Amino acid sequence: MASVVDGNGGGGGGGRVVMELSHIKDLVRQLEGHLGGGSQLQAQEVCRSLASQISSLTERSITLITSYYCLDAGRKRSAAASLLSDVSDAPFKTTKKRKTTEKVKNQVRVSSAAGGDIPADDGHSWRKYGQKEILGAKYPRSYYRCTHRHSQGCAATKQVQRADEDPTLFDVIYLGAHTCVQSGAVAAAGEAATATQQPPEHNPNAHSLLQSLSSSLTVKTEGLAAAPEPPQGWVATTPFCLSSTPASGCLQAPAELSPFSAPSTTSENWGVSPATSDSNQHAAVSLPPFEVVAGDVEFEFGEVVSALVGIPDDDFDISSFFA
DNA sequence: GTGATTTGACCAAT
DNA sequence: ATTGGTCAAATCAC
Numbered sequence A: 001m002a003s004v005v006d007g008n009g010g011g012g013g014g015g016r017v018v019m020e021l022s023h024i025k026d027l028v029r030q031l032e033g034h035l036g037g038g039s040q041l042q043a044q045e046v047c048r049s050l051a052s053q054i055s056s057l058t059e060r061s062i063t064l065i066t067s068y069y070c071l072d073a074g075r076k077r078s079a080a081a082s083l084l085s086d087v088s089d090a091p092f093k094t095t096k097k098r099k100t101t102e103k104v105k106n107q108v109r110v111s112s113a114a115g116g117d118i119p120a121d122d123g124h125s126w127r128k129y130g131q132k133e134i135l136g137a138k139y140p141r142s143y144y145r146c147t148h149r150h151s152q153g154c155a156a157t158k159q160v161q162r163a164d165e166d167p168t169l170f171d172v173i174y175l176g177a178h179t180c181v182q183s184g185a186v187a188a189a190g191e192a193a194t195a196t197q198q199p200p201e202h203n204p205n206a207h208s209l210l211q212s213l214s215s216s217l218t219v220k221t222e223g224l225a226a227a228p229e230p231p232q233g234w235v236a237t238t239p240f241c242l243s244s245t246p247a248s249g250c251l252q253a254p255a256e257l258s259p260f261s262a263p264s265t266t267s268e269n270w271g272v273s274p275a276t277s278d279s280n281q282h283a284a285v286s287l288p289p290f291e292v293v294a295g296d297v298e299f300e301f302g303e304v305v306s307a308l309v310g311i312p313d314d315d316f317d318i319s320s321f322f323a
Numbered sequence B: 001g002t003g004a005t006t007t008g009a010c011c012a013a014t
Numbered sequence C: 001a002t003t004g005g006t007c008a009a010a011t012c013a014c
Helices: A012-034 A040-071 A075-084 A191-195 A204-216 A301-309 A318-322
Strands: A105-111 A126-132 A141-146 A157-162 A169-175 A292-294 A297-299
Antiparallel strands (some): A105 A169, A105 A292, A126 A141, A141 A157, A157 A169
């Protein structure tokens, strides 16, 4: 989370955001402590109070981040706009034109599935259409497009490249948003996802995911303020598993790595693990800490969430996710 | 037979 | 000229 602000520490808002979020973390801890403890009426009152504080603190943090972007000569702001932009107006073209910009770009690092040669399933079906040796990289880059490209005109593509420093890790760059309707994965994300649809110009899959998230997440912000910068410009990132079949080896984040966790610096903190078959009906949807990289600009969950859902970040009230 | 993968070629951006 | 992204024919797997 701290990475959303200047790494050089010069940003006036950066430290404050960290402080605010640390405060939120403490409040959430208190909230957890009151859950299930004490008399019900008393606990309810305390929880309500804490939730209110969390809500206002998150809004303040968002304000700080927003003002930070405004101050930054519009660079990150424009990148954010790019992230929010509609990708449907940039469909795959019939030419072999190289596409470099103006596309939703979501960069994550994933571990190989069960230690194998391929990245863990991300819940979508992909078809490989190319492979290329990349200058300066040990391993070739593979190019995938959505299987439903022709049947449904889905323009989503992804690039997978084995990390130089750790062959068991893959850098995956998702380009474009899925416009296809996948049976299974997203559909299983919850009935709520179908109840309220966002306008088609925004990513419906992401919205489904986020709705699931909002109903299933547990808030923990362990070690938030002390989170050091990640190596090589990567913030520990993991794909969000949309798979409805947990046994298929989808990434499952430990509880302490909820979406609101601080980015961890080691990939060992997340990865492939069998989903437990407990009573948690949301177990199939796991959202480890993730960060979106748009161009060379990084975004954290608030902005990412607003971007994915399609709500302008100025209007986005992240406190709703705590409700 | 059908669909996925491989791989060399093509083309645009830099 | 170099590099990266895509195409499409050939090949493979089921």
